[in-house]
Amino acid sequence: xxxxxxxxxxxxxxxxxxxxxxxxxxxxxxxxxxxxxxxxxxxxxxxxxxxxxxxxxxxxxxxxxxxxxxxxxxxxxxxxxxxxxxxxxxxxxxxxxxxxxxxxxxxxxxxxxxxxxxxxxxxxxxxxxxxxxxxxxxxxxxxxxxxxxxxxxxxxxxxxxxxxxxxxxxxxxxxxxxxxxxxxxxxxxxxxxxxxxx
Ligand code: 5GP
Ligand code: MG
Numbered sequence: 001x002x003x004x005x006x007x008x009x010x011x012x013x014x015x016x017x018x019x020x021x022x023x024x025x026x027x028x029x030x031x032x033x034x035x036x037x038x039x040x041x042x043x044x045x046x047x048x049x050x051x052x053x054x055x056x057x058x059x060x061x062x063x064x065x066x067x068x069x070x071x072x073x074x075x076x077x078x079x080x081x082x083x084x085x086x087x088x089x090x091x092x093x094x095x096x097x098x099x100x101x102x103x104x105x106x107x108x109x110x111x112x113x114x115x116x117x118x119x120x121x122x123x124x125x126x127x128x129x130x131x132x133x134x135x136x137x138x139x140x141x142x143x144x145x146x147x148x149x150x151x152x153x154x155x156x157x158x159x160x161x162x163x164x165x166x167x168x169x170x171x172x173x174x175x176x177x178x179x180x181x182x183x184x185x186x187x188x189x190x191x192x193x194x195x196x197x198x
Contacts, residue, residue, distance in 0.1 A: 024185070025195045025196060026195075026196040027176065027177065027186065027189065027193035027194065027195060027196065028193050028194050028196055029191050029192075029193045030170070030173070030175060030191075030192050030193050030194055031168060031178075031191060031192040032191045033178075033190040033191050036070075036150075036167070036178060036191070036192065037070065039167050039168065040067075040070050040071055040074050040167065041074050041077075043071065043074070043148070043165055043167060044071060044074030044075045044077065044078045044080075045078050046165060047075060047078070047080070047118070047148065047165055048075060048078035048079055048080045051080075051116065051118060051146060052116045053079070053080050053081055053082075054081070054082070054083070054116070055080065055082040055083070055116050055117070055118050055146075056082065056083045056084075056085065056110060056112060056115045056116065056117045056118070057072065057082045057083065057084045057085070057117075057118050057120055058085050058086070058087055058108055058112075058117055058118070058119045058120065058133065058137065059084060059085070059086045059087070059120050060087055060088075060089050060119060060120065060121040060122070060129065060133060061086050061087065061088040061089075061106070062088065062179070062181070062187075063121070063122035063123065063179055063180045063181065064120050064121050064122040064150065064179060065179050066178050066179030066187070067120065067122055067150045067167075067178065067179055068084075068120050071120060071148070072084065082118075083110065085108040085109060085110040086106070086108065087104070087106065087107060087108050087133065088104075088105040088106035089102055089103065089104060089105065089129050089132060089133060090102070090103045090105050091103070091128060091129055100126075100128070101128075102128050102129050102132040104132075104136075111140075112137050112140045112141065112142040113140060113141035113142070114141065114142075114143050115142055115143055116142070116143055116144045116146070117137045117142045117144070117145050117146065118145075118146040118147065118148055119133045119134060119137065119145065119146070119147050119148070120148050120149075121133070121147075121148075121149045121150075121163075122149065122150050122151065122179060122180050123149060123150065123151045123152075123153060123170075123175070123180065124149040124151070124152045124153065124157075124161075124162075124163050124166070125153045125156045125157075126156055126157060126158040126159060127157045127158060127159035127160070127161040128158065128159050130147055130149065130161055130163065131159045131161045134147060134161070146164045146165070147161075147163040147164050147165070148163060148164065148165035148166075149163040149165070149166055149167065150166075150167040150168070150178075150192075151166075151167060151168055151169075151170045151175065151192070152166045152167075152168070152169045152170065153169075153170055153171070153172055154169055155171075155172055156172055173194045174194065174195065175192050175193065175194055176189065176192070176193060176194070176195060177189030177190070177191050177192045177193050178190065178191060178192045180192065182195060
C-alpha cells in the first residue's frame, strides 16, 4: 500500500494547516493519485472491450464526479464515445453511516429506454444506492444496465448486488478524497485516504 509520505499533499500538509488556520483532521493515504490513474486506465480498457461504444453513462453525484471525469477520458483513449448524464442520490446526508433509505434528489434528463446504460458510483457499500439506480434504469426500459464503482466495501453488503467493474476492493473504512467527502469536506484531495483517528 502506498505510504503517506509518497504524496506531495501530505508533505505540504503541516504548512497548509498552519496557513489555513483550521482544525482539519489528518488524512492517511490509502490509494495515491498515480495508483488511481493506472487502475482507471485498465478499467477503461476492460469496459471498452465489453460494452457498446454508444453507452450512456449515468454518474451518481456527488461523490463520483472526479472518478467519472477521469474514467470518461480514459474511455475516450480506449476508443469509446459514451454519452453522459447525472443523477443525484443520497443516503448519507452529512453523517458517516448510511441512513438506510436512498433518496432521488436530482434525476437524469436522458430517456434510457432501449439504451445500454452504465451506472458509475464512487463506493459500493451496503449496495442500496447501486441497487436503487439499477432498478430505476431497468424499470424505465434500459436495454442493459451495467455498473462500475471505484471502491467496493464487500463486507458491508446488505443488498445482494455486485458491480461489473470495480476499481479497488477496500476494507470497512470511512474514506475521503478524490471527490468523496466527509460532511462536504475533502472532495478536492487528489488521493483517497482515511481520517486519522488518533
Ligand atoms: P450504499 O448505498 O452502498 O450503502 O452506499 C453507497 C454510497 O454511500 C456511496 O456512493 C457513498 O456516497 C457513500 N459512502 C459509502 N462509504 C463511504 C465512505 O467511506 N465515505 C464516504 N464519504 N461516503 C461513503
Ligand atoms: Mg454516493
